[in-house]
Amino acid sequence: MTNEPVVDFATDWDHTDPRWVQDPYPIWADLRERCPVAHTDRYGGAWFPVTHAGVTAIATDTEHFTSRTVVIGNGRPMEEAPPAPIGVAPPISSDPPFHQIARRLILPAFAPGPVRQLEPTVRALCRRLLDDLGGRAVVNGGTEYAQHIPSAVICRMLGFPESDEARFGEFVHVVLEGVNHPVDERIEEFAPIEAYFDEQIEDHRLRPREDLTSYLLNVEVAGQKLAVEHVRGTMVLILVAGIDTTWSAIGSSLWHLARHPEDLARLVEEPDLMPIAVEEFLRFYAPVTMARLVKRDADLLGCPMKEDDWILLGFPAANRDPTVFADADRFIVDRLENRHLAFGLGIHRCAGSNLARMELRVAIEEFIARYPTFTLEDPGAVTWSQGQVRGPRHLPLRVSA
Amino acid sequence: MRVSIDAERCQGHGRCFNLAPDVFGFDELGNGVVLVVEPADERTRRLATIAEVNCPEHAIALDD
Numbered sequence: 001m002t003n004e005p006v007v008d009f010a011t012d013w014d015h016t017d018p019r020w021v022q023d024p025y026p027i028w029a030d031l032r033e034r035c036p037v038a039h040t041d042r043y044g045g046a047w048f049p050v051t052h053a054g055v056t057a058i059a060t061d062t063e064h065f066t067s068r069t070v071v072i073g074n075g076r077p078m079e080e081a082p083p084a085p086i087g088v089a090p091p092i093s094s095d096p097p098f099h100q101i102a103r104r105l106i107l108p109a110f111a112p113g114p115v116r117q118l119e120p121t122v123r124a125l126c127r128r129l130l131d132d133l134g135g136r137a138v139v140n141g142g143t144e145y146a147q148h149i150p151s152a153v154i155c156r157m158l159g160f161p162e163s164d165e166a167r168f169g170e171f172v173h174v175v176l177e178g179v180n181h182p183v184d185e186r187i188e189e190f191a192p193i194e195a196y197f198d199e200q201i202e203d204h205r206l207r208p209r210e211d212l213t214s215y216l217l218n219v220e221v222a223g224q225k226l227a228v229e230h231v232r233g234t235m236v237l238i239l240v241a242g243i244d245t246t247w248s249a250i251g252s253s254l255w256h257l258a259r260h261p262e263d264l265a266r267l268v269e270e271p272d273l274m275p276i277a278v279e280e281f282l283r284f285y286a287p288v289t290m291a292r293l294v295k296r297d298a299d300l301l302g303c304p305m306k307e308d309d310w311i312l313l314g315f316p317a318a319n320r321d322p323t324v325f326a327d328a329d330r331f332i333v334d335r336l337e338n339r340h341l342a343f344g345l346g347i348h349r350c351a352g353s354n355l356a357r358m359e360l361r362v363a364i365e366e367f368i369a370r371y372p373t374f375t376l377e378d379p380g381a382v383t384w385s386q387g388q389v390r391g392p393r394h395l396p397l398r399v400s401a
Numbered sequence: 402m403r404v405s406i407d408a409e410r411c412q413g414h415g416r417c418f419n420l421a422p423d424v425f426g427f428d429e430l431g432n433g434v435v436l437v438v439e440p441a442d443e444r445t446r447r448l449a450t451i452a453e454v455n456c457p458e459h460a461i462a463l464d465d
Contacts (some may be wrong), residue, residue: 107413107430107431108429108430109429110431111428111429111430111431112415112427112431113427113429114419260429266452275419275420278419279416279420279455289455336451336454337454337455338454338455339455339456339457339459340457341457343414343457345412345457345458346412347412348411349412349414353413353414353415354415354431357415357419
């Protein structure tokens with residue numbers, strides 16, 4: 001389904017507009033000049049702050065903005081009555097004080113220690129994927145490489161059957177890209193996903209294992225096990241937020257390197273530069289945009305915001321704000337000062353950021369070790385995902401002559 | 402130079418211990434901790450400075 005074309009992004013923006021999907025940066029730069037907060041009546045009313053200051057103000061204000069849902073759609077989620085403010089996907093959809101309880105449950109699994117232990121597995125996986133490309137001259141860096149890395153890692157962490165990995169792409173697509181579908185269609189689209197997770201939960205109840213699903217089923221808060229809605233919500237979060245995001249970051253980085261041989265050569269020659277370069281990939285091609293809902297009518301950021309208005313929380317736009325980043329629209333592979341917001345800001349900082357950063361670094365290291373030179377085969381054929389996660393889907397790379 | 406992290410501000414972005422692992426470590430939740438409070442040499446002080454200008458939450462302080 002395609003929405004009406006946008007005439008002016010300042011007053012009628014739509015993040016599913018084909019121009020935004022193809023190349024949002026000029027649109028954001030233009031908005032930053034004209035209005036620090038853009039508005040649209042689409043999706044039942046939504047605001048889009050384009051500056052670093054605006055994004056920061058909203059991300060750190062849980063008083064006026066709720067995370068009850070973080071993906072903009074045509075409907076509004078039901079407000080849950082306390083004392084069970086679980087939300088659809090805790091902790092990303094939770095507000096204080098429940099948020100901290102739900103977040104602390106999952107942080108240890110994604111902390112640097114466990115993530116470092118996964119690194120050899122991820123490296124072996126990348127090498128196997130490269131082996132499987134079988135020496136072809138042109139490969140799809142998106143669907144034949146980038147996508148499989150986080151899919152396989154998350155599949156393993158949740159303890160799902162490896163053979164199901166192929167289905168995850170479709171799940172993620174439904175959740176993140178079907179955002180402009182009518183509400184009743186959305187409910188229908190979600191049903192098989194919920195059924196799949198319920199099957200996995202049932203299987204883990206019967207056969208407990210050493211994985212995140214069994215952990216969530218057994219962990220106790222104040223002497224009580226988690227509600228099954230909480231377990232399922234967190235599992236959905238880990239799957240959806242753990243796959244598309246990192247896949248997009250890897251894809252965008254490869255897309256960049258294919259078009260910038262000087263940066264590619266530098267990384268091949270100076271592998272110690274990778275940790276710095278990874279942060280610049282994350283700043284420049286930050287894949288994730290979040291959303292908030294306005295809690296109650298208030299004048300905020302100079303705008304008359306109404307209860308249940310959406311906020312599109314554009315971390316990628318904040319990362320291009322020239323008042324915060326020198327040469328903001330230039331990719332600088334060795335940029336030393338880089339307070340980017342690719343993983344958000346405040347209490348909802350991406351819980352999987354250590355994992356994502358490791359996967360991105362290892363994926364690039366292994367790809368450029370195998371293919372020290374590669375180019376974009378057909379720039380016009382590259383396609384980008386729509387919605388709140390941005391990355392190349394079809395990415396034809398010429399890896400040998 | 403005296404290095405400190407404001408634990409109230411730190412949200413565990415992990416920038417400090419990735420860019421300057423000689424100066425910063427992490428706790429079991431992934432929040433940053435200072436390993437070297439008073440860096441003794443120029444190289445370590447430079448690493449601490451790089452970490453400071455990369456912290457999105459402005460949680461790191463470098464005092465004279």
